[in-house]
Amino acid sequence: MEIDQFISYVAQRDANEPEFLQAVSDVTESVLPFIRDNPRYQKEKILERIVEPERVVIFRVPWVNDRGEIEVNRGFRVQMNSAIGPYKGGLRFHPSVNLSILKFLAFEQTFKNSLTGLPMGSGKGGSDFNTRNRSDGEVMRFCQSFMTELFRHIGSNLDVPAGDIGVGAREIGYLFGQYKRIKGSFTGVLTGKGSEFGGSLIRPEATGYGLVYFTEEILQNKGDSMQGKKVTISGSGNVAQYALQKSIELGATVVSMSDSDGTIYDEAGIDDEKLAYIMKLKNNHQRIHEYASKYKCEYLENEKPWKIPCDIALPCATQNELNQEDARQLIDNGAICIAEGANMPCTSKAIHLIEESNILYGPGKAANAGGVTVSGLEMSQNSLRFSWSREKVDHKLRNVMHQIHKKCLHYGRTEDGHISYEKGANIAGFVKVAEAMIALGVV
Template identity: 45%
Template sequence: MSKSNSLLKYFDSKYPDSPKYRQSFSKYLPYLESVLNSSDLYKKNLILERLIIPERSIKFRINWVDDKGKVRVNRGYRVQMNSNLGPYKGGLRFNKDVDEDTFMFLAFKQIFKNCLTGLPLGAGKGGADLDPKNLSDNEMMQFCQSFMLEMHRYIGQLTDVPAGDMGVGSREIGYMYAYYRKINNVFTGTMTGKSVENGGSKLRTEATGYGLIYFVNAMLEKMGEDWKDKKCLLSGAGNVSLHAAEKILEFKGKVLSLSDSGGVIYSKKGFTKKDLEKIKKQKLVEKLSLEKIAASGDFEYKKGKKPWDFEADIALPCATENELDESDAKKLIENGIRIVAEGANMPCSSEAIDLFQKKKVLFVPDIAANTGGVYVSGLEITQNATFQNWGTKKVDKLLKETMENIHEKCISEGQEKNYVNYEKGAIKYAFKRIAESMLNDGVV
């Protein structure tokens, strides 16, 4: 039996019912195996076998009462995956469809993402099976307080530092962190993604989207090109996609699409800055659907469609897992796509990624492309620990430099003849860093 097959068999024996985690692990495995084969010590010390099992996986019940006085019950999760490089670090996601498999695959990816930042950060992920839609502010506060009533015993600034993710923004972080302070009677950097007024970092909300574009900008510079008139397709209409779109316009590129669960809003000539400001306000503040937004503006709306049917140079999937499949990849390639960079976590199926790489479309995985968010979270920890609040220009400068550094790290391990395999480069560079740290720690 080959080493790859034996590792997959080992994985399946540990996680027989984890399709998302298995998809992520099996996609990484060929690159991980090439690193394992470079060192007998990695194999002897079972580095990968240890890495795929979390140091701790916590499940708990969340009881709370809604505005009608009805008792509600949800499940909470925190997967504390690896702490070799620092305290567990990763977001909290509130979504009705999450389960332990969701957080296992996200926490596994977080190891590699955090390694690439260069910061001393471990990896974790968590959240709850809550549908945040249509909850009042009071109901969300009640839920967040009940969530933290259990969660507080497992986290701390030197232990585990959660942040926001899908369904968890600065409002939810604020409710949770305030309750953490009340329970523990301390003010520390135990959570990131806080509002600036409550100790958060400037640009934390924008960081993932901005960082994504800074990475693609580094790619274009390597190709001897710039953003002028580059046509970009974006999915999603949340913080990542909207702030990525904002930065694209700043660089003189064209944003042709945004999407939500209902469909796609499209502009053949590209959204203007004024258009984008209006969409941001209506989507993020007024919580309108793109269908309603399109009806109030000069935009085309395609109900039930994805944004991958149009001609473009760059595609940035920023919505959710497996939103871009093999058939979408074929359409993009036929329409002349040259760069695909993942703004969301695992938005491209394995088959889509394989096709992009086969056709020499430059593909950047989530662990490299959307690292800006966790990097600025790391800066927030530093600012809290030193009782400082850095200016926007300083944070933006550090973010841009870091995304450019991550780009170089990917090239160092992913350069092939006439092609850069960014997926291979990101995974190999990160795995070498965590593997060496685990060797240095011995078997613990």
């Protein structure tokens, strides 16, 4: 089957799901030529099976707001693939949540979880509920209603959700509390929990740290490093904050962060003291423009950071935030590396331009796998009824990111000797899942 033919096949079956189709298209371009060279995968129809979720659950979430009014949201859980372990993937609470976005995230999670080498399948879920400007009581009541339906579809050996956009420590606590209340048992059914009740140390930091570790691996493979590099980061949540922290630790200068209202450009660099202020802003649900007022730096209203000259760009906000024009601007301004902290933050056209320009590119399924890696380590600690030190978890995280990089190198070499991390990540992630699916039979 040709690439266009397969994408048309998926588009007919999944009409009106553009994000999912984009994710499938990006993977198919790398994987289908590999499948043609390895006919057993075609015979077993692995690609046709891997794009189809094993199960999709959609449910209503009624709850009562602080005014005593009933509100109704929609809840989802996409259980994508369990060939190598229980379903594993975050819950996202955001108004943009729909089936297309969750299927794209679950599909990407299949390859990401495979790359970690840990026994985790893939899933994703969430709701169109918006946590912004909601009281703790409203968030608690929503989470309790959401879990009252979700609990029957998850379990420590079945499906282990985590956090994502809009689902942090507060939400995970409320969700876990309701699960424990309903089931009457204390099990490792959610990750991202507080350290007080079974969470892993450095879980909040993990995605950002892992992103920078992977970026450093890419640079070191070229005889370079983060030391002395100028870095632009989008977003200002957990991933962005800890990517910034680790970048500073490795000797880089980070000059930007952003939110949906605009971007701060601090040419002097964001240091640890300034980062602490950003964390305080986010904890108090305040906007990033407050930073510009306090530190007298430039604020780019309603703009992303990609026009700012840099050596390394780390998109850490949301999907499709960096388009072809943005990629061209970064390349023209001398960027040498773009690595994804968010899920699919670069559009397909942007990726093609980056790859054609031989700019170093770290795809999200490899570069941002640190979060799910530490989630997997949290599952292990819960099973052992044990808690590892920060140093031990960080060491394991760094080793996993190193191993992911090696897998990308193994499968990512092109005919001209260039390393395509996109190709390498897609094929390496595919092979492990495909072999497991063949071993399990037609299920």
